[in-house]
Amino acid sequence: PNPLNFPMSYPYSVDLIIFDFDGTLADTREDLAASVNYALRELFLPQLPVDVIIGFVGEGITPLLERILGPERLHLVEEAVALYTKHHRDHLLDKTCLYPGVPEVLEHFRGKKKAIISNKSCEFTARIAEGLRIADHFALILGGDSTSHRKPHPEPVEKVLEALGVTRKRTVMVGDSPLDVLAGKRAGLLTSAVTYGFRTREELMKAGPDLLLDDLRELTRYLG
Numbered sequence: 001p002n003p004l005n006f007p008m009s010y011p012y013s014v015d016l017i018i019f020d021f022d023g024t025l026a027d028t029r030e031d032l033a034a035s036v037n038y039a040l041r042e043l044f045l046p047q048l049p050v051d052v053i054i055g056f057v058g059e060g061i062t063p064l065l066e067r068i069l070g071p072e073r074l075h076l077v078e079e080a081v082a083l084y085t086k087h088h089r090d091h092l093l094d095k096t097c098l099y100p101g102v103p104e105v106l107e108h109f110r111g112k113k114k115a116i117i118s119n120k121s122c123e124f125t126a127r128i129a130e131g132l133r134i135a136d137h138f139a140l141i142l143g144g145d146s147t148s149h150r151k152p153h154p155e156p157v158e159k160v161l162e163a164l165g166v167t168r169k170r171t172v173m174v175g176d177s178p179l180d181v182l183a184g185k186r187a188g189l190l191t192s193a194v195t196y197g198f199r200t201r202e203e204l205m206k207a208g209p210d211l212l213l214d215d216l217r218e219l220t221r222y223l224g
Helices: 029-042 050-054 061-069 071-091 102-108 122-131 155-164 178-186 201-207 216-222
Strands: 016-019 113-117 140-142 171-175 190-194 211-213
Touching (some): 016 155, 029 050, 029 061, 029 071, 061 071, 113 155, 122 140, 140 155, 155 178, 171 178, 178 190, 190 216, 201 211, 211 216
Parallel strands (some): 016 171, 171 190
16 A cells, blocks of 8 residues: 555545546456557558557557557558457457456445546446446446546536536546546646556556555555
């Protein structure tokens, strides 16, 4: 456990916990990379290692493929997105699994309102949550196409707060990316970052979360 700017008196009382999805609740690396490499293969382009692909993840599939294709191949982005989507629709649960401790943490906080905010499509996020049998824990699931702006913009967070009728002072944002921390901070929430996801501890520390966790189960110590 590594509290940074967390209130000294914990457990901190909350009514709502907002979770990121990929890299926080679900390890989606292999299936995500497989769909990207399918698109690259169909476009007669070299495939990439999983870690390289995951390094570009965070802001949604179109920015991901724009970065992978590079400025000289931006004309292929639309086709690449269509290929990715076609493949991912049929293969999003081939190897995807929950991170250790996720079922226990969600059960521990069963009495709290919980929501998911992802930058991937709402369809895919909801389908994976259903497939991994955790969807019933969440009052609301938002994807990158659920609002005009994606994280790190605070709009998705504001939409959740309004929909669930919870104040920002009694809400915590939990994610694995600086984008999650920034979205939470911009909406005035306490923020918690997990180090086991898609981003390094150093990247997360620069974003300045209030709480840094190496294991999601540590969250039960800090929130009440």
